[in-house]
Amino acid sequence: MxxxxxxxxxxxxxxxxxxxxxxxxxxxxxxxxxxxxxxxxxxxxxxxxxxxxxxxxxxxxxxxxxxxxxxxxxxxxxxxxxxxxxxxxxxxxxxxATGWADHQWEVIAPSVLPTYVNVALDEVLTEEVGAGRRNPTLRFWDWEEPSVVIGSFQSVRNELDPDGVARHGITVARRISGGGAMFMEAGNCITYSLYVPQTLVDGLTFADSYLFLDGWVMEALGSIGVEAFYVPLNDIATDQGKIGGAAQKRLGNGGMLHHVTMSYDIDADKMVQVLRIGAEKLSDKGTTSAKKRVDPLRRQTGLGRAEIIEAMAATFTARYGARSSTLTEAELAEAARRVESKFATDEWLNRIP
The missing domain is CATH 3.30.390.50 (CO dehydrogenase flavoprotein, C-terminal domain)
Known part of the structure; x- marks a missing residue:
């Protein structure tokens, strides 16, 4: 039997x-x-x-x-x-297929790193989880230099205003996940990455996987008075406007990256000087003003950025029994190597001119 x-x-x-x-x-x-x-x-x-x-x-x-x-x-x-x-x-x-409870989860608190290192770490840690060398992990980003991180399939020429980039000293990086451009200054965004095995989303459609992987953050936002919801496919919004967006990348070794950036206190005037946000994209979102598309969390909550990140980490930890973790020296060294060989190169940045 x-x-x-x-x-x-x-x-x-x-x-x-x-x-x-x-x-x-x-x-x-x-x-x-x-x-x-x-x-x-x-x-x-x-x-x-x-x-x-x-x-x-x-x-x-x-x-x-x-x-x-x-x-x-x-x-x-x-x-x-x-x-x-x-x-x-x-x-x-x-x-x-696996569920959240089948894994030992880890949380990496934000530490200030160059933007190129942050995008390189997304590739490194996704590979590590896929290979079974790291437990599934939630990592919060931090950075200092003003940056734009474009999606894997975006055109540099179509997404960026070169005059605005030069005037404001913007670092431009391309990430491995799809989706749209992220305008990031120190303290103006909340960005996190989830590195998970693809067994966690086995059988889910791409659209359902976004909802599934961000259920915890919707709970966290609710705990600080923000009732958020998904606008298909990958926008996170409230009834007062968009607060963020998500992107994903699935690797051949079974690892998966789920990446989210939320606006905390964005400088909308500077954003529209740096990014080209076309009329077609605005019309699809039901607005004619790029500056009105995003409604920052600082205004909606009145809380400090660190307080919101703390609430998110606490919710994730309580919900999934996560423990604190740190980046290893080997992971940081490998990310630095990939910055030099890939992420900081013109070949990668301009692979779609």
Whole structure:
């Protein structure tokens, strides 16, 4: 008799899905899906179990979800969960997907580093987590020089005003994740990076992974009186305006970077002198003023930047049992090497002119 496996997945804003199953000869057997979800008619639960029965145990989450959806008859209603959620619970039962509680989390407090080193560390630490040499980690950034960090696929020419960059002494860097440009002066932003194994988001769509990975920060913001929400795909906003944006990068070794920058006390006049923010982008966000797109956290909370970062770290630590960590000498040395060989080079910065 095969051992039974147990997996759970809590849908963001929804219900708990539980999968209990065995594996016989490499295939799912005696599958039982349960949870506090709603399903009509009741008989559809047997159809879900039957759709999973006999599936190869290494079937990807997307294929499991497709099998479930194909087995559901017209008119079936799944409320508070989905075929995708069932697939994730199954993958977790088989240890092919993981949850937050499956990992020992670490938090690195902000320390002032050059912007080039910060972007290089994102690559280094994502690789370290993917290779299993570092526990999954939350790292808060800090820096001194005024900077713009552009997304991996952005054009330098299209995103930056060279006169503004020169006038304000801006350091321009390109990161490994996609998304838009970040205008950063000392103390004007709150930036953090999450380095996680891709098993943590196994089965999630890209859009859902953003919500999933930032659930803790929404809780932290709520604790200081800021009710934030996601505007698909990657903007974080309140009813008073945008406060930040997220970006991601998945590496071939199984590591994943999730990066967020939030406005704390941005100089909007300087920002629009440095960045080219076109009419098309503004119209998509429902505004005609670049300066009105961003509503800083300092104005919304009245708190110091350090207090907000402390609230975020405390929420993450309490929620996931995280412990304090630091950057190792080897990690800093490798980041410095990559600054010289990649991130500070014209070839990398201007790879999309």
């Amino acid at each position: 095969s051992d039974f496996f147990h997996g759970e997945y809590k849908v963001h804003g929804g219900k708990l899905v539980v999968a209990d199953l065995a594996v016989d000869a490499g295939r799912l057997a005696r599958v039982s899906i349960s949870g506090d979800f709603f399903l009509e008619p009741d008989e559809a639960l047997a159809d879900i179990n039957a759709a999973l029965e006999g599936q190869p145990s290494d079937t990807p989450a997307a294929a499991l979800a497709e099998a479930i959806e194909a087995a559901l008859r017209p008119g079936v209603v799944l409320f508070g969960f989905s075929a995708q959620a069932v697939a994730i619970a199954v993958r977790r039962a088989l240890a092919q």
